[in-house]
Amino acid sequence: MRKNTEGLSGPYFNPNRNSKHGQIIEPKFAPGEKLQIHPKMRWRSMGAAGLALCLVMDPLMAQIEASQSTQYVTQTKSSTDKAYQDVVVNVAAGFGMNDARAAARTLSGFSEYGNIYADVYDNRTIDSESLGDDVIEKAKKKGVNEINFFGSSLAGIVSLEMAVKVQNDKSDLHTKYIILENTPADLESVRPEQRASGRLLLTFSGIPALSYSRTARYIAEMAVRTKQYVGPDINKTVPFLPFNFTKFIDTSAEVINEMISRTDKASVDLMDSQYSTIVASNVRESMMKLGKDDKSGKPKPIIVFIRPTSSTRDYVVNSDLSEAKLRQYALDANLRFMVIYMDTVHHGNPSMSPTEYAQVIPEAMNQINETINNPLIPATPLDPLMINNNFTFDDNILLTKPF
Numbered sequence: 001m002r003k004n005t006e007g008l009s010g011p012y013f014n015p016n017r018n019s020k021h022g023q024i025i026e027p028k029f030a031p032g033e034k035l036q037i038h039p040k041m042r043w044r045s046m047g048a049a050g051l052a053l054c055l056v057m058d059p060l061m062a063q064i065e066a067s068q069s070t071q072y073v074t075q076t077k078s079s080t081d082k083a084y085q086d087v088v089v090n091v092a093a094g095f096g097m098n099d100a101r102a103a104a105r106t107l108s109g110f111s112e113y114g115n116i117y118a119d120v121y122d123n124r125t126i127d128s129e130s131l132g133d134d135v136i137e138k139a140k141k142k143g144v145n146e147i148n149f150f151g152s153s154l155a156g157i158v159s160l161e162m163a164v165k166v167q168n169d170k171s172d173l174h175t176k177y178i179i180l181e182n183t184p185a186d187l188e189s190v191r192p193e194q195r196a197s198g199r200l201l202l203t204f205s206g207i208p209a210l211s212y213s214r215t216a217r218y219i220a221e222m223a224v225r226t227k228q229y230v231g232p233d234i235n236k237t238v239p240f241l242p243f244n245f246t247k248f249i250d251t252s253a254e255v256i257n258e259m260i261s262r263t264d265k266a267s268v269d270l271m272d273s274q275y276s277t278i279v280a281s282n283v284r285e286s287m288m289k290l291g292k293d294d295k296s297g298k299p300k301p302i303i304v305f306i307r308p309t310s311s312t313r314d315y316v317v318n319s320d321l322s323e324a325k326l327r328q329y330a331l332d333a334n335l336r337f338m339v340i341y342m343d344t345v346h347h348g349n350p351s352m353s354p355t356e357y358a359q360v361i362p363e364a365m366n367q368i369n370e371t372i373n374n375p376l377i378p379a380t381p382l383d384p385l386m387i388n389n390n391f392t393f394d395d396n397i398l399l400t401k402p403f
Helices: 039-067 101-106 108-113 128-141 154-168 192-204 214-224 245-260 268-280 283-291 319-333 354-372
Strands: 072-077 087-092 115-120 146-152 177-181 302-307 337-341
Touching: 072 101, 072 128, 087 108, 087 128, 087 154, 101 108, 101 115, 101 354, 108 115, 108 354, 115 128, 128 146, 128 154, 146 154, 154 177, 154 268, 154 283, 177 354, 214 245, 283 319, 302 319, 302 354, 319 337, 337 354
Parallel strands: 087 115, 087 146, 146 177, 177 302, 302 337
Antiparallel strands: 072 115
8 A cells, every 4th residue: 555655554544745725635545445544633533522422511510519409407416515405506607608517527626515507508509598498407407505606708708697596496495696707798798809710610600501510610710810910010931921820720720629619619609599599688687687686585696706816907898898798797687796816827728727717616615605695785886997908919819719
């Protein structure tokens, strides 16, 4: 058989040398002789086919997983103290997460103060009403009469709404404290950069092929992190372009590790629902419901806000502004309000900082229990100047870490 110019038997198709506008022009081949694909083209074709398959199968499989997900509350750890066998500390998942069980395991120190429950969201939407009903049902079966709450950021809003369900229940179930860790009082309390990133990340929401796609999530996450590897101040590694390839790889690894490969990550549709929860800003309404007089004599819960001493340490929420609003809401609702300053904990998922949270829990609970045992002291409004506090935050913003 004839050899072509590359030493391969028979004619072959190589677009780089032997074609023009997709037409084979050289070498000529006899009728019936098979056209062979150049080895380089074979591998390229296989790679393109594999990529296309991934892009098709990824959203399909993710959508199947989401359709099979359910929303419920589950117990992760029993109380280690017999005096707290009838108490529950419920942990909710923050923005970007659909499962609080990993966070609850990190917060195992709460087992000294009650049984630990964790919320699991449906990966399509979030419904605090049904979560509240579920925690009440499970608590009654266990003989529990006190349900307290811990929620980081967005989860604090969910916790407040669940606490309203508990307080309105006709049983003896009640809530003594609700811990809001770096929780935004409303959308205005979220930093402008984060609001912009949220809108960018949710551009895929509502598109059936992309709402549950890991590929779409990766692209969106990388897009909102461009400041980490692109910009005039970046130590560029690509000639003539303000682009750092090493930082791009590092950022990509961070996204895959923290957002894409995690089994507790939220779909884009769930994140849309979570973001809408912040936009709806029902925090004040929830506090007003918790603060109204109850004929059954249930104690009013204490609102506990955990935040860093300096607002600039939180890259997602303006702690000063959020505290000012939460304090005023508590005053309006006649609820006690206390602030705990914790500089060892930054804004994020508890499972990312297990050592820091292990130190935070005992200190926080000592302050909470001391306040619970003190006479009722109404909250006082914060200096209005703090509400209008202007600040700068120059660090690179990790725009869509869980909050």
